[in-house]
Amino acid sequence: MNENLFTSFSTPTLMGLPIIIMIIAFPALLYPTSNRLISNRIRTLQQYLINLILKQMMAIHSPKGRTWSLMLMSLIIFIASTNLLGLLPHTFTPTTQLSINLGLAIPLWAGAVILGFRYKFKTSVSHFLPQGTPILLIPMLIIIETISLFIQPMALAVRLTANITAGHLLMHLIGAATLALFSISTSTALITFIILLLLTMLEFAVALIQAYVFTLLVSLYLHDNT
């Protein structure tokens, strides 16, 4: 069972070709585009949801920060759809791979930080020293603040990876336990099954929440720096 547990996270290949590119691009198929003002039901639903999220997320930003709206909306839609698609049986979730999450987190964080250092140098550097610190603590605090700045992209990436991977792993384990217990004692298997149902509902929530948290944090870093 040990080997089976982690094979679901290995990169999918078809006759040696990495299909992962197709799997990453697949959610784009589910969001059709149109020139019309009023389209079919699925487009109306998607437009409504995206407008809702957009207004909620970009309200706190200045006009300069709002130029990032397209980027942040694409980000949250990508992460939410890949996470939700990963809840279907046998599918592969790209966000379980640290490489992909680092690829999302590092450029976005670096863009926000570089923007802040370029246009508002004094404000960005002043973030390294909180107001009212005792003079003796200043050198140590600057080091701590620098470390906490550089850990932001790592934390973004690892948070997303760990949450989604842990959820999937837990579902695999509890599912296997339910199956194994079924022949031994049916009532225990029933309890385990109910746990599995609750976990699945949690996973749906986690999929959406993780997308939200990721995007919110990026937008916060942006807000600090614009």
Add this chain to the structure above:
Amino acid sequence: MASPVPLKEKRLLDVRISELPSWVLMRDFTPMGIAGAFRRGYDRYYNKYVNVRKGSVAGLSMVLAAYVVFSYCLSYKELKHERLRKYH
């Protein structure tokens, strides 16, 4: 048997079985041709099931079901070992 319509422009269901190999070889296998084939398939599905006045959840769920089946086929090699058999 010569037919009035030239072979290249016939649709698949109109092609006779004896003409099938030459029909397949005449298709456009360039990258643009393959991209065009995918685009036509997508447009056909979209216009039939999604872009309608009263679309239903079936339009989306058929795609997701096909995705699940596709992923199952991809991971069959590992799933083979989880069957309840005496000898794997």
